Amino acid sequence: MRIGLLGTGPWAGMTHAPALQEHPDLDFVGVWGRRPDAAKELADQHGTHAYDDVDALFADVDAVAVALPPAVQADLAARAARAGLHLLLDKPLATTVDQGRAVVEAVQETGVASVVFFTSRFVPETDAWIAEQAGTGGWFTARAQWLGAVFSGDSPFATPWRREKGALWDVGPHALSVLLPILGDTRRVAAAAPGPGDTVQLILDHASGASSTLTLSLTAPPAASGADVELRGESGVIHLPDSAVGPVPALIRAADALIASAAGGQPHPCDAAFGLRVTEILAEAESLLNANAG
Structure with missing residues (x-):
């Protein structure tokens, strides 16, 4: 090709x-x-x-x-x-x-x-973990934290569009790409609230009946940065495994x-249709954040 x-x-x-x-x-x-x-x-x-x-x-x-x-x-x-x-x-x-x-x-x-x-969807260990948890089912709730320190130093990724749109649009897609295949599509963004810096916190209501909470930031202290997903349900408590794949x-x-x-x-x-669905969810969250700010 x-x-x-x-x-x-x-x-x-x-x-x-x-x-x-x-x-x-x-x-x-x-x-x-x-x-x-x-x-x-x-x-x-x-x-x-x-x-x-x-x-x-x-x-x-x-x-x-x-x-x-x-x-x-x-x-x-x-x-x-x-x-x-x-x-x-x-x-x-x-x-x-x-x-x-x-x-x-x-x-x-x-x-x-x-x-x-x-x-994350193209990291073999993560992709296999997502498929396994989707097949297991019975999840009651999930907590996703995607915390970066892009604006804490001289990161080359502190680009104008990230400064304008923040963590919601930069790391929010990563969190959704893991949660949606496991918990199903969202019925609504139940809540969206700002935190320190560009941090945002979301509560999602999923079609499966599960709920999830997301904490997203590009302004976390470097020592606090990292990503974690925790699932709780009929099978107990499980976390997204670490991976060294670049x-x-x-x-x-x-x-x-x-x-x-x-x-x-x-x-x-x-595919692009899934990318659009992620955009729709993030746009809904952005509208809630703007309404709350007003």
């Missing part, structure tokens, strides 16, 4: 470009970015080509991987899908429901494959999933 990369920021350089270069079944054709000099630098590092015109890149590839802020990603993803390209997207798919729906509609109209890179191997697995979906025609569980 010939694939191009859209984006030149830290995530593109640290994760996307290495994964696309290493994947044995991908031909990493080139890079496009909003900063041509950065696109050339990243392309040179990985022995591929820089494109000044995104449509020229679209014409040369079968698929695109996107490492851009979500608002930029959504518009370009819809254009790429309408050009007949398969989509390897980042989370969140979009930060408005309308933008997310536009991507899904373009995917449905053209029949291209789509995979959204919810990192984002590059996980993204290679996401690319595997895109190739398989494109070849077999079956949608992946983390």
Whole structure:
């Protein structure tokens, strides 16, 4: 599969470009970015080509991987899908429901494959744990904490869109990608409240009858950062296992999933439609937070 990369920021350089270069079944054709000099630098590092015109890149590839802020990603993803390209997207798919729906509609109209890179879902141990707990069932409640320290130091990920949208939109998708397959879709966001910094706390009511609480932050003290999911139910108490798998191997697995979906025609569980559902839940939570602030 010939694939191009859209984006030149830290995530593109640290994760996307290495994964696309290493994947044995991908031909990493080139890079496009909003900063041509950065696109050339990243392309040179990985022995591929820089494109000044995104449509020229679209014409040369079968698929695109996107490492851009979500608002930029959504518009370009819809254009790429309408050009007949398969989509390897980042989370969140979009930060408005309308933008997310536009991507899904373009995917449905053209029949291209789509995979959204919810990192945890492409870590083998985590993916197996999620499937096991979903099969077990009988869960009464869950508690998810996704705490980062992005704004506590000189992190390259303290980007403008994260400063604007905060933990709800950056790490909220990670938590939902683990909880939804186990507890089922949400019926409503029962409560949403702010905490210190950009911290938000959510209570979700799931279709299975279970409830979950989420604590999300990018401004946690470094010593307090980390992720944990605890499930309580008929089988007792169980926690999400730790994993040492990094984002590059996980993204290679996401690319595997895109190739398989494109070849077999079956949608992946983390396709654009799932990405839209996550966006819908987060938008509902954001509305509650804004209402409470008012």
